[in-house]
Amino acid sequence: MIDYLIVGGGMAGCNMAYNLMKNGKTVHMIDEDSDHAASSIAAGIFNPLLPRHRKVAYNANLIYPMITPYYKEFETYLGQQILFEQPIQYFIETNSDLNDWSAMAYSTHLSHWIEVHNTRVPYEFKAPNGFLKIKHSGWVDAKLMGSLMKKKLQVANCFTNARFDYEMLNISDTEINYQHLKAKSVIFCEGKEVKENSWNKNISLKPAKGEILIIKTNLEINYIAQQGVFMAPLGNNLFKVGSTFSWDELDEIPTEAGRKEIIYKFEKFFRGEYEVVDHYAGVRPSSGDRRPILGPLQPYSNAFVLNGLGSKGVALAPYYSELLTQFLLKGDTIEKEVNTSRYKFEVQH
Numbered sequence: 001m002i003d004y005l006i007v008g009g010g011m012a013g014c015n016m017a018y019n020l021m022k023n024g025k026t027v028h029m030i031d032e033d034s035d036h037a038a039s040s041i042a043a044g045i046f047n048p049l050l051p052r053h054r055k056v057a058y059n060a061n062l063i064y065p066m067i068t069p070y071y072k073e074f075e076t077y078l079g080q081q082i083l084f085e086q087p088i089q090y091f092i093e094t095n096s097d098l099n100d101w102s103a104m105a106y107s108t109h110l111s112h113w114i115e116v117h118n119t120r121v122p123y124e125f126k127a128p129n130g131f132l133k134i135k136h137s138g139w140v141d142a143k144l145m146g147s148l149m150k151k152k153l154q155v156a157n158c159f160t161n162a163r164f165d166y167e168m169l170n171i172s173d174t175e176i177n178y179q180h181l182k183a184k185s186v187i188f189c190e191g192k193e194v195k196e197n198s199w200n201k202n203i204s205l206k207p208a209k210g211e212i213l214i215i216k217t218n219l220e221i222n223y224i225a226q227q228g229v230f231m232a233p234l235g236n237n238l239f240k241v242g243s244t245f246s247w248d249e250l251d252e253i254p255t256e257a258g259r260k261e262i263i264y265k266f267e268k269f270f271r272g273e274y275e276v277v278d279h280y281a282g283v284r285p286s287s288g289d290r291r292p293i294l295g296p297l298q299p300y301s302n303a304f305v306l307n308g309l310g311s312k313g314v315a316l317a318p319y320y321s322e323l324l325t326q327f328l329l330k331g332d333t334i335e336k337e338v339n340t341s342r343y344k345f346e347v348q349h
């Protein structure tokens with residue numbers, strides 16, 4: 001019997017599998033590999049700063065300083081680079097914003113997170129007011145991470161590339177049965193597709209569609225430029241530029257409106273020559289309160305969830321997959337803001 005059956009192999013499932021295995025547990029992952037999954041589309045950027053709100057993200061002190069060491073260790077395990085230590089340079093819009101940021105960078109808690117620079121940037125950027133260099137920011141190749149992790153699991157016979165059939169699952173107090181597999185517990189990590197999970201009677205998401213362009217331009221930078229949209233270097237003169245947010249049509253089809261919105265925001269700070277060479281769309285598994293969702297799936301004692309990673313899977317997956325692992329192994333507390341217990345379970349009659 002294996003310890004954990006994991007359903008879903010995106011950021012949530014792969015980080016869960018990695019942390020459980022690091023702690024000596026056995027896992028089997030079932031994932032229908034999809035080029036449309038959020039983890040395959042994501043730009044993979046981690047950024048603790050919320051510039052419009054002039055504050056850092058929820059739990060930033062716990063979550064962000066661990067990201068670089070965590071992914072460095074993970075890439076050693078995977079045997080290939082997945083982490084790119086290219087910080088975000090956030091272009092400051094106005095001179096008055098520059099004054100405000102300068103004051104905040106010296107006299108508030110933001111001094112741990114930002115440096116204000118008023119130095120020259122390449123001609124292609126319209127950035128006369130300097131930029132913030134955001135500490136603990138960078139990007140991870142989430143798609144590569146997922147495919148390397150699943151290959152590792154496959155080689156060890158711990159991976160099935162298939163659609164999980166909820167009808168074939170049996171959860172009893174003592175064990176989980178699925179086809180030929182027997183496990184002590186199951187962890188659901190299906191992202192936005194959790195709505196298809198017939199064992200889930202309470203958790204619902206508020207997914208957000210997002211679009212990204214791949215552009216080609218003759219510019220060499222080793223940072224992520226940002227102002228309204230980001231421009232992240234991929235190498236070979238290619239850059240990811242995005243992204244959009246919409247809550248109406250939750251499909252993976254790129255739209256003309258999405259393309260126009262990205263280009264409009266991009267050209268506000270970029271005046272170089274470029275061409276669009278690709279365009280993707282995906283759906284983020286966001287929760288209604290924008291917090292991750294982890295913990296037991298009520299009313300079962302051996303079914304669990306890691307979901308709701310929203311637009312920050314790369315940043316949130318390390319900390320919260322570790323926390324869920326410590327909850328499972330040692331009973332560590334999961335704070336109420338992110339706990340599945342905030343979704344009321346109603347007994348079905």
Ligand SMILES: Cc1cc2nc3c(=O)[nH]c(=O)nc-3n(C[C@H](O)[C@H](O)[C@H](O)COP(=O)(O)OP(=O)(O)OC[C@H]3O[C@@H](n4cnc5c(N)ncnc54)[C@H](O)[C@@H]3O)c2cc1C
Pocket residue numbers: 007008009010011012013030031032033034037038039040041042043044045046142162163164165189190191192193194196209210211212242243244281282283284285306307308309310311312313314315
């Ligand atoms: C345009 C865009 C840009 C983004 N940019 C960033 C970014 O810069 N930084 C960042 O941190 N995040 C970003 N994100 C968000 C990030 O992609 C998500 O937070 C993260 O990928 C969520 O991971 P997940 O594992 O929860 O879900 P997913 O990636 O959706 O993975 C779920 C997996 O489960 C599988 N699955 C579901 N149901 C079943 C089933 N029944 N049987 C078998 N398999 C199943 C799916 O096929 C999929 O492989 C972006 C997202 C989008 C759409």
